[in-house]
Amino acid sequence: MSDVIIRSTGLWTPPHSISNAQLVESYNAYAARWNAEHAGEIERGEREAKQPSSVEFIEKASGIRSRYAIDPDGILDTSRLRPKVEPRPDDALCLMAEAGVVAVKDALNRVGLDGGDVDGVICSATSMQRTYPCVAIEIQDAIGATGFGFDMSVACSSATFALQQAVNAIRCGQANRIVVVTPEITTPQLNYTDRDSHFIFGDVAVAVILERADWGNPGWKILSTRLKTQYSNNIRSNQGFLNRCEEPARDEDEMLFVQNGRRVFKEVCPMVAEMILQHMGDCGLTPDDMKRLWLHQANSNMNRVIAQKVFGREYADAEAPTILDEFANTAGAGSVVCFHRHNDDFETGEKGLICSFGAGYSVGSIFVERVAA
Amino acid sequence: MRDCVIRSVGWHAPEESISNAELVTVFNTWAEGWNAENADAIARGEAEPKPLSSEDFIVSASGIRNRHVIDKPGLMDLDRMRPRLPHRPKEEMSVQAEFALLSARQALAKANRTAADVDGVIVASSAQQRNFPAVATEIQSALGITGFSFDMTMACASAIYGMQLARDMIRCGSADAILICCPEIMSAINHYRRREVHFIFGDASAAVLLERGDREAGGWEVLGTRLENAYSNALRSDFGFLNHTEFEDGDNFEPFVDQDGHRVFRDVIPMASGVGSALIADLGLKPADVRRAWLHQANIRIVQMVAKRVLEREPDADAAPIILDEYGNTSSSSVLMTFDLNSNDMKPGERGLMCAFGAGYGCGAAVIQKR
Numbered sequence: 001m002s003d004v005i006i007r008s009t010g011l012w013t014p015p016h017s018i019s020n021a022q023l024v025e026s027y028n029a030y031a032a033r034w035n036a037e038h039a040g041e042i043e044r045g046e047r048e049a050k051q052p053s054s055v056e057f058i059e060k061a062s063g064i065r066s067r068y069a070i071d072p073d074g075i076l077d078t079s080r081l082r083p084k085v086e087p088r089p090d091d092a093l094c095l096m097a098e099a100g101v102v103a104v105k106d107a108l109n110r111v112g113l114d115g116g117d118v119d120g121v122i123c124s125a126t127s128m129q130r131t132y133p134c135v136a137i138e139i140q141d142a143i144g145a146t147g148f149g150f151d152m153s154v155a156c157s158s159a160t161f162a163l164q165q166a167v168n169a170i171r172c173g174q175a176n177r178i179v180v181v182t183p184e185i186t187t188p189q190l191n192y193t194d195r196d197s198h199f200i201f202g203d204v205a206v207a208v209i210l211e212r213a214d215w216g217n218p219g220w221k222i223l224s225t226r227l228k229t230q231y232s233n234n235i236r237s238n239q240g241f242l243n244r245c246e247e248p249a250r251d252e253d254e255m256l257f258v259q260n261g262r263r264v265f266k267e268v269c270p271m272v273a274e275m276i277l278q279h280m281g282d283c284g285l286t287p288d289d290m291k292r293l294w295l296h297q298a299n300s301n302m303n304r305v306i307a308q309k310v311f312g313r314e315y316a317d318a319e320a321p322t323i324l325d326e327f328a329n330t331a332g333a334g335s336v337v338c339f340h341r342h343n344d345d346f347e348t349g350e351k352g353l354i355c356s357f358g359a360g361y362s363v364g365s366i367f368v369e370r371v372a373a
Numbered sequence: 374m375r376d377c378v379i380r381s382v383g384w385h386a387p388e389e390s391i392s393n394a395e396l397v398t399v400f401n402t403w404a405e406g407w408n409a410e411n412a413d414a415i416a417r418g419e420a421e422p423k424p425l426s427s428e429d430f431i432v433s434a435s436g437i438r439n440r441h442v443i444d445k446p447g448l449m450d451l452d453r454m455r456p457r458l459p460h461r462p463k464e465e466m467s468v469q470a471e472f473a474l475l476s477a478r479q480a481l482a483k484a485n486r487t488a489a490d491v492d493g494v495i496v497a498s499s500a501q502q503r504n505f506p507a508v509a510t511e512i513q514s515a516l517g518i519t520g521f522s523f524d525m526t527m528a529c530a531s532a533i534y535g536m537q538l539a540r541d542m543i544r545c546g547s548a549d550a551i552l553i554c555c556p557e558i559m560s561a562i563n564h565y566r567r568r569e570v571h572f573i574f575g576d577a578s579a580a581v582l583l584e585r586g587d588r589e590a591g592g593w594e595v596l597g598t599r600l601e602n603a604y605s606n607a608l609r610s611d612f613g614f615l616n617h618t619e620f621e622d623g624d625n626f627e628p629f630v631d632q633d634g635h636r637v638f639r640d641v642i643p644m645a646s647g648v649g650s651a652l653i654a655d656l657g658l659k660p661a662d663v664r665r666a667w668l669h670q671a672n673i674r675i676v677q678m679v680a681k682r683v684l685e686r687e688p689d690a691d692a693a694p695i696i697l698d699e700y701g702n703t704s705s706s707s708v709l710m711t712f713d714l715n716s717n718d719m720k721p722g723e724r725g726l727m728c729a730f731g732a733g734y735g736c737g738a739a740v741i742q743k744r
Contacts, residue, residue, distance in 0.1 A: 126505060131612045132528040132733060147600075147601070148601060150526065153501070155507065174598075188614055229520070229521045235506070237504035240504065240612070241500040358505075359505035362506075362510070
């Protein structure tokens with residue numbers, strides 16, 4: 001069996017970004033209007049008034065300062081509060097595929113490859129834009145790749161779980177070079193009328209090219225992968241193909257993203273730190289072997305707790321870098337976007353950890369080592 | 374690398390079923406009502422009358438005579454023609470996970486395995502009922518399996534795609550045993566007011582347990598798998614998380630299945646038979662070394678033509694068993710059901726081909742040998 005390397009990564013971001021201040025202004029206008037409309041009920045104690053959001057609250061709760069978004073106008077429009085996406089005809093590239101193709105081409109261009117050099121495409125993201133045909137096949141077709149592909153989803157661990165599938169497929173000889181692409185169009189899944197979560201997500205697509213290590217190209221050798229899931233309802237999104245059959249019909253509020261943030265924090269941090277340390281030990285590695293942790297980018301407070309537990313000490317920002325200030329939580333893409341942005345300074349032989357965690361709950365842990373040509 | 378075997382298959386079809394006659398009655402009553410309501414527009418040439426369906430049309434187009442469904446009353450209700458499913462709070466088990474468990478538990482029981490013997494759960498089906506948490510993780514939890522799980526999709530070929538992933542994990546040592554679940558509630562995806570497709574699908578849930586070969590004798594060794602894709606819009610369904618950003622309530626948006634049957638027929642037969650033949654050749658085998666082809670049950674003519682091309686002989690019931698007459702197209706679960714209903718008579722050393730194909734297009738094949 002051949003070892004497998006990450007040859008390169010690539011990125012797509014929407015052209016526009018939304019600051020916390022813009023988001024807060026829009027939410028607060030909505031909340032004030034809602035409170036005015038329900039003033040009588042609020043006065044009688046039948047309903048709770050909506051509390052205003054603030055830039056300070058968002059930064060303190062999450063570390064997020066801005067997020068890229070496919071349609072800021074629709075999100076910020078207080079009479080709409082959700083992106084507006086133009087429906088496309090069947091024969092036009094769908095939005096997810098379009099974002100994915102840009103990220104894949106970016107990754108291919110960085111190492112002088114093109115789509116014809118790829119023999120597998122896995123599209124792994126929090127959710128898919130349609131039942132079928134699979135988005136992976138559309139991306140495969142658009143870049144001119146051969147071979148197989150499929151769609152998969154495991155919320156915020158979508159990319160890492162897919163990386164393991166790609167590694168196994170290459171080791172078993174099913175393919176020589178596979179693209180794992182994670183187009184995360186997450187802003188449509190948010191409830192912009194919910195103060196606790198209206199700021200959480202951003203849109204992005206990230207792609208990873210994996211290939212046989214015995215071809216001798218430089219990159220990042222995959223030392224080991226490990227996946228874990230444990231069921232929880234604390235992060236949930238109920239949109240799906242059965243909604244139209246359900247009786248009574250669901251309110252929109254009940255289909256969009258909702259989480260119990262405190263419980264997630266309390267349950268996920270120890271689960272992730274424990275799994276990383278266990279996995280590290282099983283690989284014969286120690287925290288001192290880790291130059292960097294590329295953690296899932298949900299919340300800077302969570303990452304601080306996890307990184308401190310893993311390192312067993314105070315650590316420098318460069319040892320567990322943050323990108324969520326710029327991108328917000330980009331679901332399955334987060335840890336890989338962090339890797340993409342922060343790996344230039346690695347010397348041959350230096351090691352790091354890509355680790356995702358989130359809804360499910362799910363945790364994916366991948367140790368990598370820089371290899372020269 | 375370690376061997377990987379199919380240890381067991383479990384499946385479940387709902388008790389209630391709808392015959393062609395019943396389905397044609399409800400469709401034609403609806404179509405005649407629509408035509409009457411729109412008689413003026415039709416007379417002015419502004420609207421096309423809805424064509425009527427018939428039992429002869431359905432049987433000659435597909436071979437399907439019956440299908441099992443999760444909610445017959447909802448489908449037979451003229452004003453609805455769509456299943457009625459409970460809206461459950463998040464603390465209760467989801468409808469799709471519950472449906473999957475009916476076959477998952479059966480697969481474990483048949484193999485005499487418990488949760489402790491299984492490392493992972495993959496839901497491989499046409500669609501999953503929510504964005505997150507993964508339906509697979511809910512099933513994993515209900516079964517008490519520690520380890521990992523994820524959801525994946527490749528339409529009607531999902532089971533074989535899931536099997537290749539599971540086999541690779543087992544061969545690479547990422548897992549010793551993986552349960553693949555294919556809970557297909559196709560009646561929620563199908564379009565019961567579209568004559569070309571209203572008869573196609575049935576509901577069923579199937580599960581297959583793959584594990585390392587050295588645990589116990591018996592089972593079916595998976596000798597090899599092959600997956601191939603080719604993009605096509607000829608078979609399409611548009612349920613997705615962007616729907617509410619693209620359309621307003623009241624917009625005439627129909628995410629249900631639509632297909633260009635003639636194109637699918639023309640494209641899929643060479644593709645599926647090509648994948649099956651290439652796999653058999655890659656394994657150093659000849660068509661004569663394969664006793665049986667368990668094929669995705671989309672359409673009797675597709676099944677027979679693919680079987681004839683791959684096996685290079687006239688396919689009789691022994692070589693290409695048919696179950697679609699009773700169950701319709703049950704998407705990814707169909708190839709597993711066909712295998713389970715038609716494999717007890719095979720002897721150690723005998724080989725068969727599982728091949729599934731459908732929307733995407735995605736096509737997956739596996740050659741297995743009884744141990």
